Amino acid sequence: MSEHRIKKIVIVGGGTAGWMAAAAMSKLLHDDSITIELIESEQIGTVGVGEATIPHILYFNRLLGINENDFVKFTNGTFKLGIEFVDWGQTGESYIHPFGPYGMDMEGIHFHHMWLRQQKMGQAKPIDEFNLQILAAQANKFQRAQVELQGSPLSTIAYAFQFDAMLYARHLRGIAEANGVVRTEGKITRVNQHPENGHIASVDTDNGHHIEGDLFIDCSGFKGLLIEQTLNSGYEDWSHYLPCDRAIAVASNKLDELTPFTRATAKSAGWQWRIPLQSRTGNGHVYCSKFMDDDTALQSLYADLNSEPISEPNYLRFKAGIRKKPWNKNVVSLGLASGFLEPLESTSIHLIQTAIARLMTNFPDKLFNQHDIDYYNERTRLEYEQVRDFLILHYKATRRNDSPFWHYCRTMDIPDSLHKRIEIYKQNARLYRHDNELFNHVSWFAVMHGQGIHPERYHPIADMLPDDELHRRMEEIHTVTGKCLQVMPGHEDFIAQHCKASSSG
Template structure:
């Protein structure tokens, strides 16, 4: 008697896909490491790069999402920091954006303690916070720890979260090297060489690339990590570039390493100057310095003088000039090509979003990872979500420039430029009621918008009506509790230098005699 036929589904044969990443650096090796971690073992991942082509490779500042990326790869935090000469980051200190002696911090983590549906800052506003804007940061553990130079991953009490959140500063070239070792150990194949030409099939998709010397590398999906050149998405597929320089006109940056500072502050500094701003990123072995500027208001020579005169200690090497245009490729995914990093676009690193945009592009690619056939509707969804994210970050950067109080012509121009409609509406709503309107799953959450709006001098004239439900005594108790909590969390942390020395100290670089 024949056996009854099985009703179990028959598993399809595995589909072997060939992924070709063109370009290395941070973007290429982040993509390689992540795809090797999450794609089926049958997927062949190849990365093509040339040692002869330099990368931007400056000291990098990040936002807290990088912790999740590293954790997903299985990178130990202390080992990662040792390998990249890294330090911890609790936020960004903005200096001089409203005048020579002005300053505020955009700290990571929570502000105070929300009650029900009402965010904490509405209670702070009701309690008279608008008359003393700087008092807002007295209710943030991360802000208090940052300005005191303290750090540790404090667990807090289980019933009362600490409110701390952190990211990192690190050497971008060392991070790329760490990811390369990690990716190659998990099967990624690296090919040394430069691309000589790119071949397309009859449908217009990329079929293969040809290296100088004649080697061909075919693929099913190509990832463009070729930096500003955008070899695949731009030169080959001619995807238009949306120029945002009218809204974000800075088009030059000078970067130079400086001597290590001590103590190491657990925050990035963004210091305004007459035609832009400069950064200071503290690493264990050196300090990353840079000056971002609008070349219509400052010459390259003047910018170099301004940058070098502001260094603490001696410069390590000569300043490197980077030219750029703010904007993005209209679509980041075209056919069988996905652009990541500078190939996808550029937004100045005012809020340390460069690494995040690579990370989110990779995460979104995995979310819409194609099966045996590319689905146009999924590619369209990827591109819509990418556009929302980029525009949200763009508007957040514009806010810093628009709400300034500096006298120079560059800054006066920034105040006068009409805002994108969504940003204008967001500012108007906050001025009226203290409410923060966010667009879907955009990157920056309410605490970020609140700190920059208030830090840049945009203060609400009202607060949420439900904040009036507390009695005067209850309101005072809430404000006292959150202020005390922030101070106590910061006070029990060791200094940033002490924590690094005890847990994450990088080897001292060898010095040639």
């Protein structure tokens, strides 16, 4: 069997996707018989659409042995408790999608059912006051979970990061190269295929390198040099559901106060992100070219910056969708080469991370079993569809009718999978998590409730708790949550004590 083992892995493209793959694979494939080579060109820039993440990145960093405080320092990072959505349900409204739970589940059902029962009785306090992460985000406070305090909201704090993705890629490169990964500078000018089966045999670069491989990882961005331009894997267009197809990114000075959350503000033909770092602020305007031209989009972006711009605008074009065959023959695509879902919920880096994990679970030999490849592609598609549906919800669940763009979004057809989920929630507030999907009931509730979808009923088991016991429990949860907020340090105080970047000023 040893003659079938993969001996050479070639990663085409650097950036976040390429160096995440290189760092993880060099860590997990600790086998001297396997060599990993990454090809990238300094002439080709990387796409830095998003600099915010979701909590799963903690597991990836731990896998690589990255110290969290050091990570925040060298990426000029801040902490993230959730995402604030402004003007999505209706102009003038806002809500926070938190990473941590509301209250605590009771009687075997989710907390929001108990809250809905109390609300229909006219005695409920605002739902946000039962979520420590929302309260902390609003108060600019942060601390890590105190897992030893079982039963306390302080034990449930889930968080992610806001950071400079280019600095992160640079650090991952250091880890990968220390583990033996070879970086080759060059721009690929020719891709050579095996005449018998069409697999990629080698690539040639503009500076004379001829690089052979058994397994190729395509991290070449939107163009998909191997997966699409060579293997013609196809692309499924989802722009009907997610019509934004342009973005302009620009950096601005750091905020006066670093917020522990990312902000997404809905605009007339899309939305604008704000990501606070220790050294600067990341900003971008995501919009639909059918409803807004580039010059108008740029003016709108600058008009809503919270600090002075310090970089030239970076124009990006994309099409929401997924590669029909993310893994084709001996090529596995990662990042933008495999598909694109706009960074509304900061899922880009997570989708790279899960793809790497899925590849390692189904790691091939030179025979490239088609059943393994089919399974990988099916699971990849399912994950993308689940995230897609969650993103569509933000556009569909709106009462805005102040522009042609929002009229389109409010009235557009949506996938049956999302339609059924919304209708179930509208009837009895039930939320299901399928196939261990990324976003759980907390996330779905936050967006549905935050954007004005109000259920007619709640879970019938919620009525089994006597009124006085319900009120007593709810009051206790509310009081404890408020006390937990009081003991949390300020976000910037926490950073200053544990992970202040030397370049943050």
